[in-house]
Amino acid sequence: MPRSVWKGPFVDGYLLNKAEAARASTRNEIIKIWSRRSTILPQFVGLTFGVYNGKKFIPVQVNENMVGHKFGEFSPTRTFTGHSSDKKAKRG
Amino acid sequence: MGEIGRPHGVRGLVKLRSFTADPDAIADYGPLTDEAGTRQYRVVLLGDGLARVDGVTDRDGAAKLTGTRLYVERAALPPPEPEEYYLADLVGLAVETPEGQPLGTVRAVEEHGAGSFLVVQGRKELLLPFTRAVVPVVDLVLGKLTAIPPDEVVVPPSAPSAQGEAAE
Numbered sequence: 001m002p003r004s005v006w007k008g009p010f011v012d013g014y015l016l017n018k019a020e021a022a023r024a025s026t027r028n029e030i031i032k033i034w035s036r037r038s039t040i041l042p043q044f045v046g047l048t049f050g051v052y053n054g055k056k057f058i059p060v061q062v063n064e065n066m067v068g069h070k071f072g073e074f075s076p077t078r079t080f081t082g083h084s085s086d087k088k089a090k091r092g
Numbered sequence: 093m094g095e096i097g098r099p100h101g102v103r104g105l106v107k108l109r110s111f112t113a114d115p116d117a118i119a120d121y122g123p124l125t126d127e128a129g130t131r132q133y134r135v136v137l138l139g140d141g142l143a144r145v146d147g148v149t150d151r152d153g154a155a156k157l158t159g160t161r162l163y164v165e166r167a168a169l170p171p172p173e174p175e176e177y178y179l180a181d182l183v184g185l186a187v188e189t190p191e192g193q194p195l196g197t198v199r200a201v202e203e204h205g206a207g208s209f210l211v212v213q214g215r216k217e218l219l220l221p222f223t224r225a226v227v228p229v230v231d232l233v234l235g236k237l238t239a240i241p242p243d244e245v246v247v248p249p250s251a252p253s254a255q256g257e258a259a260e
Contacts (some may be wrong), residue, residue, distance in 0.1 A: 003212035018247050026227050029243040036151070048221055048242065053093035059221040074206035081200075084179035085093050089201050089208035091175045091230070092223040 005023060009039035009068070019043050032057045036072030051075035094118045094162045099154035106154045108135060108143035116204040121169065126163040133162060168248055177230065187212050195239060
């Protein structure tokens with residue numbers, strides 16, 4: 001059963017404060033968090049978080065398409081080593 | 093680019109594991125070679141992970157190829173778009189700060205749906221977002237890239253008002 005709409009999205013409160021502070025500063029910074037359960041809000045767009053996966057902090061660059069998802073979805077907890085082959089990376 | 097798997101049927105077909113971004117693209121780069129580059133393979137994809145290898149017509153011939161890893165010359169890959177880099181080009185590059193202080197070498201480039209990041213192996217492992225702000229210079233000719241590691245802001249779960257919920 002999905003979460004009731006009247007409750008609003010869940011997010012750990014301290015993330016909101018930290019995101020506001022990060023948006024105000026122009027420094028190049030990565031916000032390390034443990035809160036994988038928090039929903040990504042529009043206020044987080046453009047920020048970079050380091051989301052803990054139990055071992056390390058995976059960089060998560062938040063964009064508009066990620067709003068409504070949880071932070072944990074972008075920080076896998078299991079190792080998958082693929083092949084580079086013809087795969088490309090785009091510099092953001 | 094891929095790996096030849098077990099034989100399929102008695103007419104020389106094989107299972108083919110493709111490692112390319114688009115699995116069907118494995119046959120688009122011309123003949124594939126083995127690891128030593130001594131033998132060439134032309135493959136025709138048949139769907140469902142099956143392929144026909146030119147010159148192989150029976151099961152025994154197909155069985156001999158099981159486990160063969162397939163490669164292609166780097167020059168056979170098309171040039172990437174601006175601001176795009178092949179992972180194979182990035183892996184192994186030396187990473188240093190703008191002041192010239194070495195940070196390590198790129199061990200891997202990963203992407204989990206939230207932007208690519210470099211895994212830099214130095215004295216300790218660094219995960220650097222692959223952005224212009226963090227990696228302003230990528231010099232494939234010199235084999236190095238310049239990185240400005242971002243400041244780390246730690247937000248521990250025990251911070252005050254940790255369990256709040258956002259009001260809509």
